[in-house]
Amino acid sequence: MTDTPLDETRRPRRYMSPHRLGVSLLFLMNGFYMGSWAPKIPIFAEKLGLSEGELGLMILVFGVGSILAMPLTGIFNARYGSTKVGKAAALMFLPMLILITLSNTVWLAAIVIFLFGGLMASMDVSMNANTVAVEKVEHRAIMSSCHAFWSLGGLLGAAMGGFLIEMTGPLGHAIAATLVAGLFLAIGFPRLVEDTPSGEERQQKIRLPMTPLPWLIGVVALFSMIPEGAIMDWSALYLRNERGVDIALAGFGFAAFQLSMTTMRFAGDHVRDRLGGVKTMRICAVLSVTGLLLAGLAPTTPLIILGFAIAGLGISNMVPIAFSAAGNLPGMAPGIGLSVTTTLGYSGILVAPSLIGFLAEHTGFSPIFMGLSLLHVIVFLLAPLMRYADRDRVG
Known part of the structure; x- marks a missing residue:
């Protein structure tokens, strides 16, 4: 493959x-x-x-x-x-x-x-x-x-x-x-x-998978969703408290992120059909790393908002590709692989933002968003696992 x-x-x-x-x-x-x-x-x-x-x-x-x-x-x-x-x-x-x-x-x-x-x-x-x-x-x-x-x-x-x-x-x-x-x-x-x-x-006997593959794909979902939860919960506070943005504009960071992510998800299937899961995941990871770094480093509000929008383009298709890969693992019922991936992935969006808030009290959100980009560097390195997303549509 x-x-x-x-x-x-x-x-x-x-x-x-x-x-x-x-x-x-x-x-x-x-x-x-x-x-x-x-x-x-x-x-x-x-x-x-x-x-x-x-x-x-x-x-x-x-x-x-x-x-x-x-x-x-x-x-x-x-x-x-x-x-x-x-x-x-x-x-x-x-x-x-x-x-x-x-x-x-x-x-x-x-x-x-x-x-x-x-x-x-x-x-x-x-x-x-x-x-x-x-x-x-x-x-x-x-x-x-x-x-x-x-x-x-x-x-x-x-x-x-x-x-x-x-x-x-x-x-x-x-x-x-x-x-x-x-x-x-x-x-x-x-x-x-x-x-x-x-x-x-x-x-067949149903049990948690003993092979590392579904857990590694679950890690991809987890690392994909942690930055999503951080932007959802903390981007407005970051713009308001650390960058001095007016309260009326503080929500624009998440709005730009959500708009670009939703729009790209409607186009994402066509992109994956043309490029395959591995290449699409790599492009997504590069975009999200670029966006998160820009959001954390940019000196002006428009550039920060642009950074969140670029991150939304990247994050948009990470989790869907990981879920397709988990549901297509050979020798495993789709529900088992998906349950591992969704459990790990959603734990990131449900639990991690509270830990991020605690860390931000000591470091501020700028280094947090820059640090979160490292998670998507790991996603980029694990992208070859996404070949399973295409397993039932090729060859």
């Missing part, structure tokens, strides 16, 4: 097939729910009388639920297929915003938040595994655009959330968001590709 471009004669026509539409709508629904949750957080904290520290613990409960659910979902996917598991997780995930809104005690809210995080993660692992199944059926990359639909859903949910809460109240917003999400599922479910394992595959 090499990182050569795919044969031009084997590339199918570009269109939104039913299978691709089905799994894309799962990503859209999941992102929409996460975006809808964001504007509810202050109301949630106020209703329960949570301090900032207590709210932080509640968000940690969400993260713990997510991390615990991912390997379990990998086992269920290997047994029953990502379609059945993904549908079940999505249906259980659907009432979560209403249940969060109705929770009136701290302990009840903690249980619901734990389930919210776990079901979000379970749906995430399943829909990524289903995306791998669609890539195998259609012999083309779709993972990046699916992640773009997740980002788009998050933007839609966040944009609509504040308006609906003001117009209809927290419960009205939760009901409206649930109806919209239910519509996405109703359209998407019948179009999902079926990937039920064969009898022989179900009889």
